[in-house]
Amino acid sequence: MKIVVTGGLGFIGSHTVVELLNEGFEVIVIDNLSNSSETVLDGIEKITGKRPFFENIDLRDKLLVQDFFVKHSDIDGIIHFAASKAVGESVENPLLYYENNLNSLVYLLQEITKLPHANFIFSSSCTVYGQAEKMPIDENASVQKAMSPYGNTKQIGEEIILDVANVSNLNSILLRYFNPIGAHPTSEIGELPLGVPQNLVPFITQTAMGLRKELSVFGNDYPTADGTCVRDYIHVVDLAKAHVISLKRLLEKQNIEKVEVFNLGTGKGSSVLEVINAFEKVSGQKLPYKFVNRREGDVIEAYASTEKANNVLGWKSKLTLEDALDSAWKWEQKIRS
Numbered sequence: 188m189k190i191v192v193t194g195g196l197g198f199i200g201s202h203t204v205v206e207l208l209n210e211g212f213e214v215i216v217i218d219n220l221s222n223s224s225e226t227v228l229d230g231i232e233k234i235t236g237k238r239p240f241f242e243n244i245d246l247r248d249k250l251l252v253q254d255f256f257v258k259h260s261d262i263d264g265i266i267h268f269a270a271s272k273a274v275g276e277s278v279e280n281p282l283l284y285y286e287n288n289l290n291s292l293v294y295l296l297q298e299i300t301k302l303p304h305a306n307f308i309f310s311s312s313c314t315v316y317g318q319a320e321k322m323p324i325d326e327n328a329s330v331q332k333a334m335s336p337y338g339n340t341k342q343i344g345e346e347i348i349l350d351v352a353n354v355s356n357l358n359s360i361l362l363r364y365f366n367p368i369g370a371h372p373t374s375e376i377g378e379l380p381l382g383v384p385q386n387l388v389p390f391i392t393q394t395a396m397g398l399r400k401e402l403s404v405f406g407n408d409y410p411t412a413d414g415t416c417v418r419d420y421i422h423v424v425d426l427a428k429a430h431v432i433s434l435k436r437l438l439e440k441q442n443i444e445k446v447e448v449f450n451l452g453t454g455k456g457s458s459v460l461e462v463i464n465a466f467e468k469v470s471g472q473k474l475p476y477k478f479v480n481r482r483e484g485d486v487i488e489a490y491a492s493t494e495k496a497n498n499v500l501g502w503k504s505k506l507t508l509e510d511a512l513d514s515a516w517k518w519e520q521k522i523r524s
């Protein structure tokens with residue numbers, strides 16, 4: 188079975204490529220290296236003993252996308268990660284996000300729906316829920332007005348897929364991630380944030396490495412147990428495995444509807460302070476931090492209902508917050524050694 192993984196050298200993409208190769212799939216990675224590096228292929232090969240095919244293609248180039256699918260018309264499925272994903276950057280540069288995240292999706296779908304098998308896994312995000320009224324958040328929670336252009340591209344992306352599936356052979360699963368963290372236990376692949384990390388865990392590990400002076404905790408006056416925001420931090424390897432299970436569901440035609448939605452989280456909320464404490468425990472290091480003002484656009488609390496993913500998809504996260512933080516810390520030490 189031949190599977191295309193767009194953004195396959197990125198954080199979640201590379202971990203998913205590892206799981207696909209381990210399951211015996213033939214994998215073609217498409218990546219434009221805007222937020223990754225070809226050396227990730229070496230890490231994938233070290234873990235699996237196999238090197239996926241790699242094509243450096245920018246999915247905003249319609250002609251290149253068309254040529255690719257003419258060349259590879261025997262594809263069985265596509266997992267689409269390639270997108271810009273920094274919330275703050277999307278506010279400053281919305282057109283970059285609308286062009287990159289939406290044009291790419293349209294060009295992909297135009298070609299995929301010409302294939303005999305249009306099986307499409309879409310990387311979405313819990314950000315579509317905004318601040319949900321009820322915890323844990325299930326898939327029926329209303330999709331709120333996006334709090335950033337990044338979140339809006341995920342919402343619009345889901346709607347494009349629904350509209351196309353209604354009139355084509357497209358079968359799709361939308362995976363709404365909560366907060367992916369961690370790295371592969373071999374420390375051969377992990378998160379490679381460019382510049383100053385926007386997300387909590389890479390900022391923590393870089394602070395612990397002495398690359399950052401201290402962590403700024405964005406607000407401790409929220410209506411939560413300890414005043415800091417709560418999120419559902421899921422190990423990237425658990426998340427990667429959910430993609431393989433989702434793909435198999437489409438390949439084996441087990442999907443009940445043409446477009447299915449699953450929340451991918453652990454079902455457990457952790458506050459920023461709880462993450463800091465867990466990191467100090469696994470690393471044995473005191474983490475310097477200070478409380479600063481809230482960050483614009485942050486929701487107070489978000490953690491997933493795991494019921495549908497467990498009962499319908501047949502997937503459950505297995506790794507803990509400590510496992511994820513331990514793997515992130517080992518990865519940070521490896522890349523700085």
Ligand code: WQD
Binds near residue numbers: 385390403
């Ligand atoms: C987590 C918590 C911050 C950094 C975003 C996107 C989501 C997905 C993951 C792409 C929040 C706090 C953070 C720091 C802090 N993106 N924090 N100091 O915002 O929940 O989700 O990233 O797929 O779609 O919305 O993740 O890691 O940025 O923040 O206090 O230096 O950590 O306020 O409460 P977020 P995050």
